[in-house]
Amino acid sequence: GAGVSQTPSNKVTEKGKYVELRCDPISGHTALYWYRQSLGQGPEFLIYFQGTGAADDSGLPNDRFFAVRPEGSVSTLKIQRTERGDSAVYLCASSLTPLTSGTPNTGELFFGEGSRLTVL
Amino acid sequence: AQTVTQSQPEMSVQEAETVTLSCTYDTSESNYYLFWYKQPPSRQMILVIRQEAYKQQNATENRFSVNFQKAAKSFSLKISDSQLGDTAMYFCAFKDSNYQLIWGAGTKLIIKP
Numbered sequence: 001g002a003g004v005s006q007t008p009s010n011k012v013t014e015k016g017k018y019v020e021l022r023c024d025p026i027s028g029h030t031a032l033y034w035y036r037q038s039l040g041q042g043p044e045f046l047i048y049f050q051g052t053g054a055a056d057d058s059g060l061p062n063d064r065f066f067a068v069r070p071e072g073s074v075s076t077l078k079i080q081r082t083e084r085g086d087s088a089v090y091l092c093a094s095s096l097t098p099l100t101s102g103t104p105n106t107g108e109l110f111f112g113e114g115s116r117l118t119v120l
Numbered sequence: 121a122q123t124v125t126q127s128q129p130e131m132s133v134q135e136a137e138t139v140t141l142s143c144t145y146d147t148s149e150s151n152y153y154l155f156w157y158k159q160p161p162s163r164q165m166i167l168v169i170r171q172e173a174y175k176q177q178n179a180t181e182n183r184f185s186v187n188f189q190k191a192a193k194s195f196s197l198k199i200s201d202s203q204l205g206d207t208a209m210y211f212c213a214f215k216d217s218n219y220q221l222i223w224g225a226g227t228k229l230i231i232k233p
Contacts, residue, residue: 031219042124042211042223043165056219089163109221111165 002026004112006092012118013082021077021115025094032075033109034067035091043091049075082119089114122147124214126224133202134232140187141197141227143212149173152216154188154195159226160208168210171195199229207231 005024013019025032031050035043045059049069057067064082069075079086093109123146133139145154156168171179171188178186183203187196199206212224 040225042213042225043221044223045220048219091163091165093165108167108170109165114163116163 004092004094004110006090006112006115008115009113010116010118012120014120015082015084017082017119019079019082019117021079021090021117023075023077023092023094023112025073025075025092026096026110027073029094029096029110030072031095031097032069033093033095034075034077035093037089037091037114039088046077046090079117082117084119087117087119089116122149122214122216122222124212124222124224126212126227128227129225130228130230132230132232135202135204137202138198138200139202139229141199141210141212141229143195143197143224145193145195145212145214145222147193147214147216149216152214154186155213155215155221156184156186156195156197157211157213158206158208159211165211169197202231204231204233 007022033048034046036046037043047057047060047067048055052069052072064080067077091111091114093111095109125144127142152173154171157165158168159165169179169181169184171186178188183200185198207230209226209228211226213221215221
């Protein structure tokens with residue numbers, strides 16, 4: 001697609017339920033990032049994929065959070081046993097190349113519109 | 121650890137005025153990148169402007185320009201001839217040799233007609 005697409009746009013769930021959030025990056029972008037943004041704050045890094053593999057998942061807050069990217073394009077962020085504190089906007093971003101020094105596209109992250117998760 | 125600080129939670133100016141948003145950061149690195157992103161109510165983050173630390177010349181993009189003071193670790197964004205469409209949250213972000221972006225808490229900018 002023309003841009004990064006995230007679904008659903010909004011998700012309301014009950015505490016304890018399982019949730020999946022989907023990200024469809026720009027075609028050809030090898031790097032994919034998930035961020036979490038709480039109200040009134042900047043984005044917080046969760047996980048970074050290079051191709052199919054999770055190159056860095058150090059930002060995932062606990063083992064209830066998991067993400068996959070099985071074919072190197074679409075990614076799914078999975079949250080088990082949701083808690084009220086998981087309520088936030090989950091942002092996905094992709095880039096043509098990883099954000100490593102020296103690449104011509106350094107810093108050019110393209111974001112989706114996010115998925116707002118509300119846990120009641 | 122690197123940190124990014126935006127000290128202005130909210131700013132408001134009249135349309136066509138010039139406004140400056142401040143950002144300071146802390147790092148021991150010498151080579152890094154700084155960014156300003158805009159987040160309108162649609163929630164989509166949009167890159168406004170980028171500055172490489174090794175470049176002395178301040179970056180400009182049409183009505184947007186930065187004042188990069190490396191020694192002071194300051195990176196402010198100036199918006200000239202502000203427009204109603206500039207109303208949004210503005211985030212300052214930092215990147216060193218790592219691939220992660222470190223973000224400030226944001227400044228809410230309101231352009232009044």
